Each structure stands twice: as structure tokens, then as C-alpha cells.
Amino acid sequence: MGYQDGGPSEWGILTTSDDETEDEEEFTDSEPDSDSGEVDFMMIVTGANPSEAEKTTYFASKFENCMKSLNYYECNECKEKVLIRDQIKCVHGKRCINFQACNDMDPGDVPEELSDLSFKEEQLIARVHPVLSVFKLKGIQYGYSGNVINFSQDVAAFSKKLPHRLQDLPSILVLKYENEKYGSKYFNVRASKIVKALQWLKVNNKYYCDIEICEENINDLPVNENVYGKIQGCSVGENGSIHINDNEKTSSNNDEVQDGELDFGNVIHESRMPITVSFSTEEQVESTIVDWPEMNTTPDDEYNSDADLRCQRDSKVNASDYFQHLLNYKDGRFARHPTFRFFALNSWMRWTACTTGSIMIKNVPQLKHVTVSNLKEMLKKDPSLMNKIIYQSSNIRGTKPFWSKRTGELVDMVEQLGLPTLFLTLSSADLHWPDLFRILTGNLDNSQLTEKERRDLLQNNPYAVDKRVECIIDTVICTKYNVKDYWYRVEYQHRGSPHVHGILWIKGAPNVMDIKPGDDEKLKEAEDFFSSLITAVNPDPNCECQGTHPCRTLHEDVIHKSEKEKDEDLAHLLVQCQTHTKCAENYCLRTKRGGLKQCRFKFPHTLREKGRFYFDENGELQYEPARNDPLLNKFNRFLMAIWCGNFDTSPVVSKKLLLVYLSKYISKSEIRSSSLKDLFESVFAEFSDEDNVLKPIRRLYIRTCSERDYSAQEVCHILSGRKLFSAGGRKFVVLNLNENLNEEDVYEELAQRGGA
Template sequence: MPPKRRKCKHNSRAQRDKDKERKRRQRLSLKQVKRGEESTSDIDKPSTSRYQKLYKQNASYREKKLTASREQYKNMPYQTALKKSLKKRYKSNTQFQSLRKDYIKNKYRTNIPFHQAQKHFMINKYKTNVQFQQAQKDYMKKKYKLSKEYITQKYATDKDFQHKVKTLNLRYRRNVLYREKYKQRLSELYRRDLQYREKKKNLLEQKRKKGLDQIAVWFRQQVADGPKYICAVCIKFKFRKQVIQTNQDKYAKVKKTTEVAYQCICYQFKNDCTADCPVKCETINHKLWICYTCHRHLLKGTIPADAYANGLQLQTVPDELKSLNKLEKQLISLRIPFMKLVQLPKGNQRGIIGPCVSIPTDIQKTVNVLPLSDDDTQLIRCKLKRKQSYTGHCQYEFVNTTSIYKALHCLKDRNPYYKDISLNLTWHNDISSDFQDITLPEKNDDDHTNMEEEKDNTTQHNEEDENIKDLGFPHDTCLQPVDIGQEMLDQHFDDIFCVAPGEGSTPVSMMQEQGNEAMSFPVQFPDGSFGSFDYKRHVHLTRSRYFHARLLSSDDRFSSDSSYIFYAQYLSELEQVISKVSIALRKGTGKDRAGNAITASMLTDKTQLKNLLTTDQGYKFLTPIRGTPPYWQTALKDLLATIRQIGIPTWFATFSAADMRWTEVLYLLMEQQKSHQSLEDLDWTAKCEILRNNPVMNAVMFDHRFHTFLKEIIIKRSSIGKVKDHFHRIEFQQRGSPHAHCLFWIDDAPVLDEDDDQTVCDFVDRFVTCQMPDDTVDPELYEIVSSVQQHSKNHSKSCKKKGTTCRFNFPRPPSENTFI
């Protein structure tokens, strides 16, 4: 047996000291647990600061101390007592709680082994401990509800979390197998778990409603800002997306560009604050705006064709001409553009039927028979006729002869077309209230013999056209619709002043006669042809672009005159027809499809002419002209080709102009018309008058609103499904406002008679709802739906045609479910 080794005396003494220290610490820890008052640092308090300093500086001593603490922690009574003490202190001592959190967070970030251990511990605890799992879920739900920006802030601040989210998203996009498994797992969960299914449905419904509300708010913001930005070059009203803010210094890099910019940019619509202005104004009128088209021309050093400086300048309309009404304007015109205008229902907007004919007038003769009174406010009743023998009239209004004479004096002084007119200022007579002895008698019998001498039966007969009774109250080539109340009032007067300034005159060509536009509208062109289409310009300007510049100009003298609008439309279409006829004559072979030469005798023969028209040879050249039958025939062929390639359209939609409900449109028109009235104080008639005074801007606002809705809501956001293709046609309704008919082809849409009926019904229910809104929750929507989204409760004559019940089967019984 080997002898026992004798322990070193030094080691024995050190071991004894170590055991004593361990026992002392155990006793001290138990006392601390019982008291629960002293801090953990009190454990080391009996040790002097020398031991603390040694613990920090000596790694060997520190490792020994840590090993001893771990061994001590393995003692279960000690471990339990220490945990209980720390939990109690963590709950009661806020400072200790905050320090402990910071310590754990820092250790979790820096100590990788601790990080992994803690992570696995929490995962296992979450899987095994149901109570902990539910508590954690409730905590996270509460945290997300109280702070919805938590996840956003965490993603922005926590780089690890950000990297994890990016990795998962990238994996979902690139890994097809993972994506399919994830979808399959969610689908299986959706089918089996009723609670999860209801939760997802509610979330999707809330998301859909929230998305629709956000889209509606965004759309209203987009269409609220109308065309109120005036380009400093072409002086047109533009939308904000069509202009840029600029100054003349941007075009000062090149000499040519500088000269063109100096010549084209005008500052008459830019307001500058005076020196005594206390606040620097920042309205749109205090900035210089230029549209992108003019901006590109200026950068190239060229003058835009429709620039205001390109011969489109206009003189200010004198006060003598501003005060004239429509009939007084016609009486002072050298050319009267006779056209048949009708008053459309509901809004009393204007419509035109037939051509426009320019008739020379004898102003000298008309003025010499007009009585001149010393009373400037005296009015007489006057009818404008095409022929004195006709009972019907073109216009019927009160006229002030003094205003007419003042206007003619003004035109004689500044308009070269009126320099040879002599005014009769010798016939002064007081006009009595009953118009005795001064008015020409109006003939009440129809002179059929004289009317039969006219070649055009549509303009010679006095009876109304039966085909247009539903559109309004047309008269013989009327310029102003009839006022029924005025007609009834006229029955009490036997004498009315009647004039026919164009009687016996031969119509002139509006396109070939120089100055026809200026002579037809002397109020718009008080200085003659200056600024008209016939005026010589540096850059060629087509007739269509010229009228486009006039009607969209910030000067509303053109857009507010319905006669000028129809005059411009007729001339533009007439020029296109003449141009296309000329091209057709140059390209044509002069033979029909059978190879026979087309002669004049063939065109006079009704049968042969009908054959030419049947084969489209008679009007095929009109295809490029919008609105003509060949134009729509081409559009129809394109539509049928689309149906042949893609299939039957999924949706048919109609969008009508609710211009009386669009407050932003009314506010814009009132601002442009410089009206200071409040919109809430206006009745239906006043709103109709605002829309009637500027139909061009009303149509522009509808076009902008419709295309914004089509592009941003329907196509980009797929509000009715992913749109593969679409077709739309914009036309003007019976009341004169535009509306659009649309067809939409949706991707992956079910096909009727190919898919089962339930699939089709489910697809319809995804996008179509039929519900009466709650009048207390959303009274505005309730009023709209109840007034314009319901079939009329009062049946019209057409509804009960050939029977006593509605032939459209209204009212129809409601159904809870969609069916085919």
C-alpha cells in the first residue's frame, strides 16, 4: 500500500479559508432572502473594497468567484429562496426592474450563448405552457392595438428584425415550393378552423372598407383641384399636372431662347404684391405657370403655335358692348350665323340641329328704323326673323335702342368694318308703355305662297319639326329658344317691333370670306379682324387648334357664348369634311366596285346612288371625322374584333355627370365667372345658369374626372378585378351633359353558360352590392342612392305603352341572394 501523500500546508489553509467564505456567503444570502430589503450588492458588502477591486482586476479570482456562485446556485433551497426574493423585488422596486431589463437586453445582444439559450427556452415554453402562450398572445395583441406604429418603428430601428423580415419576404418570392406550402397550410387552416375563417373574413371586410374609404378620399383630392392654373404663354386654363412653376431666368442660357421667352411670356395674369403688403402672398396667381407644351417650345427657341403672342392678342371689350344682350348683339352684327338652337330639358342647356348659315345683314336699314328715345332705360319688344312674312322668329327679347346706338358708335370709331355706316340720330320719339304708333305690325297669317318659293323646305315652313319636340322648343332657325311665359304675355300686345336684317340676302361662305368671324361676333373682336383666325401670324395655326385656344382661354368671352361654340364646332367639322373630300378625289379611281366609271348621271339616279352608299363608297372618306357614321363603324369593327379575340365583356358600366352635385365644379365655375355668391344660397335655377354659361369647362372637368377614375381606380387598383382590356364611348345626353358607356374585360372572370351559375354569382357578389345606406350613419350617401340610384316610382308613358302594367316589370320583388 503506497504511503499517503501529505497535503501541502498552504493548500490546506487556503481550502479552509475557501470553505469558510462559502459558508459565510450562504448564511448571508439566507438572511438577505428573509429580509428582502438589501440589494444584491450587499452580498459582497462584508468583503472590503479590496475584494471588489480584486474581482475587477484579477481574472483568475473573478473566475473562481463565478464558479463558486454557480456551485452555490445548484443548492435547491438557496436557488428557490433567491428566485422568490428577486421576483418580489422585481415587482416592487421600479428602479431595480429597469436596471434588470437593461442588463438582460444588453446581455441578450452581446452574449451569443445566452441569446441562443434564452431563445430556445422561450420557444419551448411557448410550445409547452398553454397559459404562457395565451398570455403572450394577449400581450402582443394589446401592444399592437395600443401602438399601431410599433411594428413600423421596430422595423426601422431593429436591424435584426428588419433583416429577418426581408429574408422571409425574399424566400416567399423566390422559393416556389415554400410559397405553395405556405399557401396550402393557410388554406387548410381556413377550411378547418371556423374561428380563423371568421377572423379572416372580418379582417378582409375591414381592409376592403378602409381601402375604399382611402381611395374615395384620394380620388376627391385629385379632382378637387380644377383647371385654374393659367399658362403664361398660351393663356389657357390648365390642371396642376399640366404646368410647371417657372420664371424667365430659366430661358436665359441661350440668346435665341431668351428672345423667344421675352416675346411669348406675358405677366397680365400674374399678381405681384405691392411694397406696403404686410404678408407675402402665396396664391397660385402670384406665381408664374407655363404648360409643358409651351415650356418645351421655349427651350427649343421656337414660338408655340397657340401662343398668345402668335397673333391671338385681344383688345378689352368696351363697356358699350359688354352691356348688350343676345338680340342686341345680333342686331349690330354684319353677319348673322343662323343656326337652329334648341333648349334641352332639365338644365336648359343649348343644342344645335342642322347646319350653320352665315347671312349678310343690312345694318344701315335696320338702324334707320330703330326708334331712338331720350330715355336711356326705355325698352321695346323686338323679334328677329329670317323673313318678315314668317310668324315664327329666331329671337325675341327686350332691346334698348340707346344701347344699340352707343355700341354702333363705338364700333364705328375703332372697327374698320363699320366705318361706312351712317347713323340716323334724327328720329327721336318717346316710346309709350303700350308701344303705340312706333312698332311695326306683326303679321299673323302664314304666307304659304312666298314660302313655296324658297328652295329649302326646312327653313321656309313655320310649323315645328315633329321629330324634335321632345328636345325643346325649336323655331325657324332660331338663335334663342322661346320663352313660353313670354309668349303668353305677348298675347296682350297687338304691335311688336319686328326686324329681318338678313331678308333677301344671299348666304356667304364662312370659310372663304375674309373677316367672317370678326363680322359675326363684333363683341368678341371690337377692333375687327385683329386676333381672329384670318389675322396673319408668325407660326401657322390650324383652325381646330385656333378654336381650341379660344374656348379654353382664360378670357371667357368665347367659352360663355353658346353661339360661338356651335359656330366653332361647325367650321371645324366643315373644314375636315372638305379636306377629306379633297383627299378622296385625289386618291379615287372614279370607278365603282364593278369597274364602271362613276358619272354625274349615276349620282343623280337615286337607285345607283343608293347602291354606292350601301357599299360605303359614298361616305367612306368621312372615317377620320369623329361622330360620323363611318367613324363609329370603324369603332364597331374594332370592338367586334376585341370580342372575337378576348371574349364577351365582363362588365358594362355607365358614368353620368352629376354636375349639380359636384361642388368643386360649381366653385371653379363661380371663381372663373368672378361670382361672389355663396353656393349654399343658390337654388336649382341659379346652378343651371352657372353651368350653362360655361359648358366647355364643365365638359373638361367631366373628362378629367372620368379618366382619373378609369386609370387610377378601375385599372390601377383593380376595384372590379384585373382589367385586361376596356372600351369606352363618351357622348352627350339629352340634357346636354356628357356621360360615358364602358365595357371591361376582367382577367380570370367566369364565363356565363361555361362556368356553373354559383361561380358566376359568387364573382358578381365580390364586386357588386345592393344596399340602402343608413340615413343616420351616412345621410349624404343615403340621399344620393335614394334620389339617383333607384328606378322612378312614377311610371312614364313609355313604361305602360300598349298595356296597363309596366313593360319593364317594375317594381320588382327584392331577393336576398344573387341568381341567374
């Protein structure tokens, strides 16, 4: 039975055994749950009454073995290469044949003539240039912003002669820091390479059979030269000022970008269309945007024109499976291509958005013949209708409506299961982890890798970190701490690496909701329980990090160290990853009444020998752990040491604080009512009052896909069908318990709960 606002509701949410149903495939092996006798098995291994040190060693070894068991498996039939634990069969099982060459799903190996092309060389020989914005996040990953402009183009009309001339290429605006250099990786051009590539394409690719290889254009190309200086670009100074570097004369002497025009520090913005050509919003959203371009078009990487998305196949392959297959293709060229993965995600999201819009109109008969003017009037009378409309797009993974729906589900989970025990926040130290680079390189010792090599490996393998998150949750947290339920979501830090927020329900944990002022016995019970899990004590608060970064320590080296050596390692790790180093205006400082500035995390904290629960001035229960460092975040000793990165752990002490946490961290993408209203108004402004609402609804859903930016790692995560969240094996089912409540009323109620 479900509950709403503390009382029984007339429709319910049941939790059953399953997980994120939106996922296409989940390339993970099953792990025993917390009731599988894992601890009993550990006792058999270590003895009848294992000590705490033996338990720690056992689970540390278990995590290490889990990471060692991860390897890339390549199927000889479908040519997919995926990172999984021990596997001897294709992850597709009986569906493997759908992704084989016999079903026209093998794009083939890269011919020598087309290998090692730079980004600029690809542009010179490409017949089609989609429009998208790509930027490089601080430090590591690529990302993209906005929507791809994707429409049918008569290729023969403007690209019969190849290669293009450098001055005629689609415009690229490159923003780079002044102290950075762009080398041959992006902008090097070799005339001989271009000739060989076009000759091969003319013979082997049906989309190039009618091209004319233009000798005049070839003669204008350099023999082997970086052409960055010949394209439109600008440099970003250390103070953020913009200096235009344009070889063409401009009509303006302004050399600064206005405030708000530049949102990212390290940007590659590709328009990939002539700068003089403009397209209206209408052209971007009409029905042609739904389909893959049909006139002589094919993705850059499909060298021999095989494995086209729109070709006729014996077994149908949808767009989601198609892109997932290419991302997992054995040589990894699609997953690491600087633009293909972003183009694929945005195209898939927009096609899904348009389909969802059509289904929305079909399922709500009263909207079928409604005009924009009619809908405006309906929204004035009943603003909640906006939530109902937006709720229908919650199947588009990664969007704001998607996360809004997840929040509603999580609130119901808390209502039924009770208050969870712990908050968890895991951050990535993926530039350092040796077990991760063992997977990426195949070598156990990666200490000699340069920082650039580490960054390149992560850029080219953007979803390898996912498995480390799964290992720590499945093989350690759930079993060592007797977790009966959990929920977590994966989000992405500013530089693109995964960041996990979650909550745990632990068996046998005291119910802090029962603690009342003056109830010393229950306070003592809760303090003893949480003190064993959470602390802020550094074994050596005066230590200084020297030499190798502490996150680069091998687990197998740590397991066999003495307790003193482990404490030394933990101290270095805490100083590096768990310390609130300083307060800053743009991070944690908040101005209180009277102009006093205060850290929102309440640092520095008071030192104390023992953890304690207490009631604050507002009557809210609070917990302070034992502490010998005023700037140390709360943590769990074992999890901190085994994760080798920032790992915050806090008790859940009140339902009120839990709901604040859910709104701030679990559902960051939730649409507020004011912005939702603005979204509707901006879409309506692009249509006349007499237009049918189908196109505005489609455009509304498309716009929800572009309200935020996506890193390369998140793009691959979504396209490959991996979990964006996990409810610990539970599925949410809507039950109508009121025979007088019709289906539309249920959806409206859900929209209010999940979208408000």
C-alpha cells in the first residue's frame, strides 16, 4: 500500500524485484544480495568469530578481486567489446545475430587510407556537416551543449567537388587558453592523406561514387601543416578576457565576448556549417528533424557505407540499439570520436521526444484538436496541466522530467520503508586509480603513465569508471554493512567524471525518529551505532602529503600492511581528499543576517572526543561525530580507505533534512514551476494561436533535452543503456485502488507528485 503526505492514498506504489526499466541492456553480472549468506561465508574463510581486522581484510580483498575480474570481452560474431566480469558468451545472448554483418550491422575495420585522420582532415572530405556545440570540460572529458541541427540536405548541390577549400569549410569557433597549444591531433592537414582518402571512398563508398576529386583544391592544401592559424578562433586569457584571432577582416573592432556569451572555460564550438547560412527554429524542429538525413548522408565513421541506420534489415534494429552497438564496437572509434557520440545522443533524444509528443496527443483525446490558443486558456484555468504534459516526457533518460519522476518514486520509497540510515556521496579520483588504469592499459604497473596519457585514456574510455562504482556498492557496501535497501543516482562532476549520491537502509539500525529529548537510553544506543560507522578523526592530523598521490596506492599493497602503516596511508588520503581546504565566495560562503558570512557546511567544526546526538535550537535532531580536525568531512574509515577518493558519509537524522537532501542532490534537474511556465511561454511564442498543439508539444519535449549540458562520459552512459540510478532491485508500480478514479486522474496525480 502506498502513502501520500503521511496518510493512505487512493493509488499505491508497490516495490518489487527489478531495476531501472528504462535501460536497454545492463552489462553486469549478478551479485548476491545482503541476505545471501555472504557474511557467513566470510566466517568460514576467516574463522568462526572473525575480528574486525579480518572482516576488513576480507572485504578489501573482495573489492580488489572484483576489480581484477573486470576485463574487456570481445564477441567474434557481433564485434562488440564490453567491460564485464568473467564472461564466455556474448552479452546479447540469442540477440547477437541482430548485430552481426549478416544483418548489416558491421561498419567494418578502418582502412589504412582513412586511418589517423585529424579532425580538420575529416571535415575536408565530409559531404555532410551536422551542427553541434562541443566543448572540453576542465581537465578531462568532452561535453556538448544545446541541440544538434539535423535535417535532410541535398549533398550533391554543394559538395560534389572534394576536398573542400579551407576557406569554405564549415565555420569553427575555437576558444582556447593562451598557454595551450592545438597540435596535429585536431588541425593538421596533409594533402597526400586527403587524396588517398578520397580515392578510396570514391571506389568503396556508394555515397562518394559520384564525387569529383578537385586538383585545384588539393593544390591549395599544405603538404603537412597545422592550419589552426587559418581558421576563425580566439584565445582566452587567464583573467577570462577573450582575444579574437580571425584572419578575415571584420566589421567590428570589439575583441571581447559580452557577459553571458561564454559559459565554459575550455571550448571547442563547432558550427560545422557555413557561417553565412542561418536556419530558423522552425526548420530545426519540423518533422524532418525526426529522421536521419536521407539524401546522400552517412555518419563520418561508416567508411564503406555498411551498417547504415536506415537500411532495410532482416531483423529490425531501433536507434537505441544501433547507437549502443556502435559505441561498443571493438575498436572504440565511435565511443571516442569527438563529435559522433554527442550527435548520436541528441538525435536519439529528439526522436524520442517527438515520438513521445505524438503519443501524448494520442493518449489525451481532449488535446487532439486543440489549438495553441485553446491550450493557453486551459493552462490559465488549470496550471497543473503543465506538470501533466511535462510528466509524459519523463521516459527520456537524463532530462529534468526524468529526474523529477525519480524523486517522486524515492519519496514513496521512504514513505514505505521508513527513514534510511545513511547518506553517501562518492566522488571520482579517476586520474589516479591504479586498478582503473590496469583495465584501460592491460598493465598492472601504470606508475610511469604521464598526466596527458592518463587524461587521454579517460577521454577515449569514457564509461570505464562505472564498473568501479558497481563494485564498491555490490561487493562491499551491501554485504559488509548488512544493507537491506538502497537507492543511488549517478551524476557528473564539472569535469565530466561520475559522482554518486545515495541513501542506505541498514538492518538493525536504531530508528532515530523514536528519539525524544531526555530519552538517554535511545540516544546512547544511536550514538554507539553511528560512532562505529562515522568519524572525523584523522590518525595523524598533522601529516603532509608528499611523494605519490595517496589515491594511486594499490589495494593489494594496502591489504598486507600493518595497522600503523594503514593509518599513515589513511591520514594522507584524508588530507588530500576529505579536508575542507578553504571557504570561498563562489563555493560555500553565504551571507547571513547582519552581513556576516558563514560557511554553509559549518566549517570549522568543534573538536570532540566522542560522537553525540543532540537537539538544536529548532528542536531538530543533529549528530556530531568524534573529531580531532575542525576541517575534516565525516567519513567511514574502511570505505574511505578502499575507495581511495572523496567519500562522505552522514547519518539520516530527520525526515525534514532528508527531503531537503532529496531536492538538492538527488533531483538537481527538477523543473520548478516558475521555469516550467517560462518554458511553455517560450515555445508558444514561436507558433501562431491557430496552430495545432502537436508541434508545440514536440518542441517542448525537444527543449527539455537541451536544458543542460552533457559530458562525454554521461553521453556514453546514457546511450549504452547503463544505470543512471538504482533502487536496489526494486521497481515502482502504479496501482489504482479507487474504482472511481480513471487513468487520466492517476497520471495527473503522478504529474503533481513527480513534476511539481
